[in-house]
Amino acid sequence: MSTTITKPMAHNAPAGAPANGAHIDARTWIAVLAGMLGAFMAVLDIQITNSSLRDILGSLSATQEEGSWISTAYLCAEIVVIPMTALFVRALGQRRYLMLTTALFLGFSTLCGAAWSLSSMIVFRMMQGFTGGALIPMAMTLVMTRLPPAKRAVGMAMFGLTATLAPAMGPTLGGYLTELYGWPSIFYINWVPGVLLIAGMYWGIDREPMDLKALVKADWLGIAFMAVGLASLTIFLEEGNSKDWFESGFIITFASLALVGILGWIVIGFSRPEPFVNLRLYGQRNFLVATVLSAVIGMGLYGSSFLLPLFLGQIAGYSPMQIGEVIAWVGLPQLFVMPFVARLSQKIDNRILCSFGLGLFGVSCLMNAYMDASTGYDQLMLSQIIRALGQPFVMLTLSNFAMAGIPPKDMTSASSLFNMTRNLGGSVGIALLATALTNREHFHSERLGESVSLVSAATQARLDALTQSFLAKGFDPATAAQQAIGAIDRIVRRESFVMAYNDGFFIVGMILLVAIIPLWFSDKLKSPSGGGGGGH
Structure with a gap:
């Protein structure tokens, strides 16, 4: 039997947070908006190098395989630092920590743009991720600690936009900047939001005392694991x-380290009275459901923004700018939908809204599971718009579920774990889809190859037509026959890739639709609305 949880969000208002119905001054909104800008910047930078990778690798004399570490290093460091933000905030205070980590982020962004070799780029990207990762959970924490309950739906709506817009806009913005100003500009552009963020934090958040003893007394063994x-x-x-998964000793080593590290962290986290991040929050049903679905949404967000640019670049031959124009339709409608969703979340059971959003998101991916080699901007626009309509319903409501009834002292822990899980879900999604693309392309290539046999009449007719076409262009008969066979082979490869991309979108779509089932294990919830009551 489900119960409505709205009051705890009001009763557990963090120390110093305004009571429901209190007037919010400009300083508070500036601080919250600055936090959103930081989260947007940090998520954007995960994938901003994707469109520019060819140019970056060319100037650093690196191979495509080596270049994958440019994104991996950033993501690794970001995922590691997210759970540590609660500790750093306790030690340095919100204002000081956010200003310091942003300043360092800007410094390492500049060094990324000035990198002279692949190894220097990987080190600077890792440090950029380590300093930028904290900005993601802190944006959510600012909403929960600075705004009264009735205003948190608006704050969570803004936070939801940073999580859904940034993965879509990363490759787009990176492509535009690289084409216009060269690849270093994708790192230098961070100075624009970064300086605004530091100014907003300086003006909008009060100075807090430092507690450096928290760093000395911290659970460094748990942090290491x-x-x-x-x-x-x-x-x-x-x-x-x-690296072909478990065929590689390198992968087996890191799989073993991952298992030992995470198990060690769990054991230490549950055995210490004051761990650096509170893993016991997973014992709360709503929080557990929200974080599991956060991982699923990470798979959907990063998975779809991984597949579509690849398809458009490889099959349709689109430039980064043209890919950006297609992907923009996932972002733009969300700006108009999110305020509407924030209002609805105060009136309608959030499980209904989240189910609706997951349904739209899943259906949009299934619409992309029937593409062909001629699919482009016009054919993709409807599925992109449906995806844009669905994502805000999911992100806002999941944030509400994650933070409902969380005690003030655990706000930063809850925000860290929720956001860390989404990023990990993104990594799992991209790994799953990259493997599925490889395997399904081989599968479809073999099946098509069996059908396109040189002894079949249809294949012979097509080969004869292609051979005549090459002869008409001036090729000798032997070369024309070879060119015709090569053309058939390229068509088979292209079609097998198209079918593999379709399979990838089908996998993402089905995972999103199935995720509606565990959602209903959570309690009924609405965002708190105005007045002094804190909800209904």
Whole structure:
């Protein structure tokens, strides 16, 4: 039997947070908006290098396989630092920590743009991820600690936009900047939001005392196990497909380290009275359901923004700018939908809204499971718009489920674990889809190859037509016959890739639709609305 949980969000208002119905001054909104800008910047930078990778690798004299570490290093460091933000906030205070980590993020972004070799780029990207990762959970924490319950739906709506817009816009913005100003500009552009963020934090958040003893007394053994476990898991997921998974000693090593690290972290986390991040929150049903679905949404967000640019670049031959124009339709409608969703979340059971969003998101992916080699901008626009309509319903409501009834002292822990899980889900999704693409392309290539036999009449007729076409262009008969066979082979390869991309979208769509089932194990919930009551 389900119960409505809205009051705890009001009763557990963090110390110093305004009571429901209190007036919110400009300073508070500036601080919250600055936090959103930081989260957007940090998520955007995960994939901003994707469109520019060819240019970056060319200037650093690196191979495609080596270049995958440019993204892996950033993601590894970001996932590791997210659970540590609660500790750093206790030690340095919100304002000081956010300003310091943003300043360091800007410094390492600049060094990325000035990198002189692949190894220097990987080191700077890792440090960029380590300093930027904290900005993601802190944006959510600012909403929960600075806004009264009735205003949190608006804050969570803004936070949801940073999580859904940034993965879609990363490759787009990276492509535009690289084409216009060269690849270093994708790192230098961070100075624009970064300086605004530091100014917003300086003006919007009060100075807090430092407690450096918290760093001395911290559970560094647990942190070490966590860092090894999460970093190794990310490397295992990101590099597994290119190294043929468990056929590689490298992958087996990192899989073992991931298992030991995460198990060690769990054992230590549950045995210490004051762990650096509170894993006991997973014992709360709503939080557990929200974090599991956060991983699923990470798979959907990063998976779809991994598949579509690859398809458009490889099959349709689109430039980064043209790919950006297609992907923009996932982002733009969300700006108009999110305020509407925030209002609805105060009136309708969030499980209904989240189910609706997962349904739209899943259906949009299934629509992309029937593409052909001629699919482009016009054919993809409807599925992109449906995806844009669905994502805000999911992100806002999952944030509400994750933070409902969380005690004030655990706000930062809850935010860290929720956001860490989404990023890990993204890594799992991309690893799953990269492997599925490889395997399904081989499968379809073999099946098509069996059908396109040189002894079949249809194949012979097509070969004869192609041979005549090459003869008409001036090729000698032997070369024309070879060119015709090559053309048939390229068509088979292209079609097998198209079918593999379709399979990838089908997998993502089905996972999103199946995720509606565990959602209903959570309690009924609405966002708190205005007045003094804190909900209904």
